[in-house]
Each structure stands twice: as C-alpha cells, then as structure tokens.
Amino acid sequence: MDPQIIIARRVARELHSGDLVNLGIGIPTLVANYVPADLKVFFQSENGLIGTGPIPEQGMAHPLLTDAGGRPISALPGAATFDSAMSFGLIRGGHVDVTVLGGLQVDADGHLANWMIPGKMVPGMGGAMDLVSGARRVIVAMQHAAKGKSKIVAKCSLPLTSTRPVDLVVTDLAVIGFAGGKATLMETAPGVSVAEVMAVTEADLTIPGTVPEMKL
Amino acid sequence: MNPVSVEEAVAMIPSGASIMVGGFMGVGTPERLLDEVVRQQKTGLTLISNDAATPGKGVGKLFDAALVSRLTATHIGLNPKAQQQMLANQITVDLIPQGTFVERIRAGGCGLGGVLTPTGVGTLVADGKRLIEVDGKSFLLETALRAQFALVHAFLADYLGNLTYALTARNFNPVMAMAAETVIVTAEHIVPVGVIAPDHVVTPAPLVDYLIANG
Numbered sequence: 414m415d416p417q418i419i420i421a422r423r424v425a426r427e428l429h430s431g432d433l434v435n436l437g438i439g440i441p442t443l444v445a446n447y448v449p450a451d452l453k454v455f456f457q458s459e460n461g462l463i464g465t466g467p468i469p470e471q472g473m474a475h476p477l478l479t480d481a482g483g484r485p486i487s488a489l490p491g492a493a494t495f496d497s498a499m500s501f502g503l504i505r506g507g508h509v510d511v512t513v514l515g516g517l518q519v520d521a522d523g524h525l526a527n528w529m530i531p532g533k534m535v536p537g538m539g540g541a542m543d544l545v546s547g548a549r550r551v552i553v554a555m556q557h558a559a560k561g562k563s564k565i566v567a568k569c570s571l572p573l574t575s576t577r578p579v580d581l582v583v584t585d586l587a588v589i590g591f592a593g594g595k596a597t598l599m600e601t602a603p604g605v606s607v608a609e610v611m612a613v614t615e616a617d618l619t620i621p622g623t624v625p626e627m628k629l
Numbered sequence: 630m631n632p633v634s635v636e637e638a639v640a641m642i643p644s645g646a647s648i649m650v651g652g653f654m655g656v657g658t659p660e661r662l663l664d665e666v667v668r669q670q671k672t673g674l675t676l677i678s679n680d681a682a683t684p685g686k687g688v689g690k691l692f693d694a695a696l697v698s699r700l701t702a703t704h705i706g707l708n709p710k711a712q713q714q715m716l717a718n719q720i721t722v723d724l725i726p727q728g729t730f731v732e733r734i735r736a737g738g739c740g741l742g743g744v745l746t747p748t749g750v751g752t753l754v755a756d757g758k759r760l761i762e763v764d765g766k767s768f769l770l771e772t773a774l775r776a777q778f779a780l781v782h783a784f785l786a787d788y789l790g791n792l793t794y795a796l797t798a799r800n801f802n803p804v805m806a807m808a809a810e811t812v813i814v815t816a817e818h819i820v821p822v823g824v825i826a827p828d829h830v831v832t833p834a835p836l837v838d839y840l841i842a843n844g
Contacts, residue, residue, distance in 0.1 A: 542749055
C-alpha cells in the first residue's frame, strides 16, 4: 500500500461521530477520503467553513468556495461559513476536537516542528501554531523518515510549532503516542517489525510488551 | 459612504501607505483595486494581508510589480516571488500565526491595546514580546494592528454601504473593515437598500468610506 494511504487510513480511525476536525495540507487532506460514510464528522477549513465536502465535479466549482490552499471545494448540507476571527476562535478556544497536521520533526517529548527550515524554507506558520496550541487533540501525519533520516528525533533541531506536545504521530511505519510524556510505540504498520521501526527512529521509544499491528 | 471610481479611490492612497487587504489565497480580494494600485504604481507599500496569494492573483500582483516594502502575513509559501523578495531583503517580512494576525487586527478595530494569546509561547514568535501570566497560564501580549487603508471585497453592498460576504470569501474582510482610517470596498453586486435584511448585514454602512461604483 502507498505509504501516504497507510497514514491517511490509520488517522481516519481516530475520528469519531460529532468531532470537529481540521485537516492540514498534504497527507492530512487525504484522511477525509477514508472516513466511513456513516461517521458524521465535521471538517473545518480555517479560511472560514465547517462542513467541507469533496472537490466539486467538473464545471461545478465556485470561485468563492475554496480550501485553505485556495483550491475549489464543496460544502455539505448543514455547512456554516464565518470570518477568520470566528475560525480561529474555534481553533484556539478548544472547540476543534482533532487537528491533523503534517510534520518536519517530532521529538521524544512530543514537540512538533513543521513550519520552517531556517535559511531554506520560510513559508510562515499559517494556522499551525494556533491549531497545535488550541485543538483538543493533535495528531501528526507524516512519513517516518525523509531522505533516509528519521523524522522522529531525540530533540527537534528545527524551530518548534508549539511547546504543547502532540498526542499521536501516525507514520507509514508506526503509531507513536505520548501519554505520560514519553514517546511510546503503540502500533506497527502491517508487515513492519518493531526492530525495523527502531532502526529508523532516532528518538528513544518505550516499547510495551506487545505492540499490535495497525488496523486499517 | 461615497461611491467613487476605482481610479479616484486608488488616487487617495499615497506611495508608502499602509494597506490591509482582505482575502485568503486571493479569494475574497478586491482585485479591481489591486489592478489599479499596480497601474498607478503605488510603491513602498506596507501590506497587511493573510498571505501573498500566488503570482498574478490577489495581492500576488503587488509582488509581481515589486510595490511592497513591508509585509505582515501568516504564510507566503505559495508565492515564490514574495519568498525571493524576502530572502533578497527587498521586503521586510513579519510572519505571525494566523489566529494572532486576525486578533491583532480585531483589537485594532475594536479599541483594544492588544490581546493575550497562548499561541507562540516558547517559540520564535515569542521573541521580544511580553509574557503575561493569568490564572497560572502563560500568554503572549500581542499588540493591536491598524492601517491607513483597508481594501475590502464584499459579495453584496447596498446603496448605503451595508455589506455581506459569500462563502469562504468573507475571511479577513469584516475584521479589516474596522481597523483602518479609510475603508474602500468593492462588491460583486451593488443592490438597493433593503435587499440585505438587517439581520444579514455583516459590516454596517457607517464603517464603509468609499464603495467602488460599477465601471
């Protein structure tokens, strides 16, 4: 299975009926494709919409209805639109149940860095800092390693997005939790051994007696 | 509210002015005003806008024409020209979290000195800012943000200047319409007074200084 699809499918299992969920760009956006139809999840787009729907069919796009990347989307029945003060009030105020973001690094303490590489990539943090500070649950969806280097590091070398630790990291190889403040290997991806995860993880992981395989 | 032509409106903006421009990745942006700013070559602008859009779209046009000298924004990653100008030190860029950006503008428009936010505590964003404890929690003091001009795009404007917005084109427009000395508005449709029901007015007419007439 494509690594991104493994991640998206596993993250989708973390969502519950009634949740207000914000999906970041990249892999997190794919999560919406794997939410069962009977699960009534509200997706927020931080540019001012709750109830985002799929990409409109050819010829049905509206120029004033877009996602946070400026791409056309649709709105589901029951959708609501609002200004950016309301949108970030929802985010900072703890009204968003789950935020799913991409990451550059997550460290052993659960700290996330995902908004800049000094001297190289300085796009700005957009809504990421508010989302990590304010959402009830923070899930990072990212590849376990990039160019052979672990993205699960001992300590973030890149500027932090927030000092608030994330709750869960889902990669193409593993699910890592941070309950109790320690990075713990919760699950491995299908066909991946604990040893294989350890080999590409820079951070020290707590390994429980049994580590189940991810259900997708 | 005074109806004016787009040429007259932009002629009021001097080079070097501070302008807030509504829109999110070019959606809900007053394109006609920006086209005219480019045509009249207003240089050295201080731009306050969520993002830098993309080249050729929204505020991206101001970077195409190299009219911006200072930028306060939350994300410019989708405009390579703005990135290049920042890395070449042609523009001074202040990148701030989006929730902080909108609250600073809201504070500016609502007579507040600033806001206390947990966002950015312990990160690079906190550099040089006051940390204030309230009930045992740490917050950053983020000061109010205002501009000389707000360039706003509405969906409906009535003859008095009452405004409504559409879908995700609302974004920063209503907040910016409160935070500038002079508020200039373009609308998709100009409609008779009464078409917008009182309950549906988002920006009340007295906030609007100039409405761009249909050309």
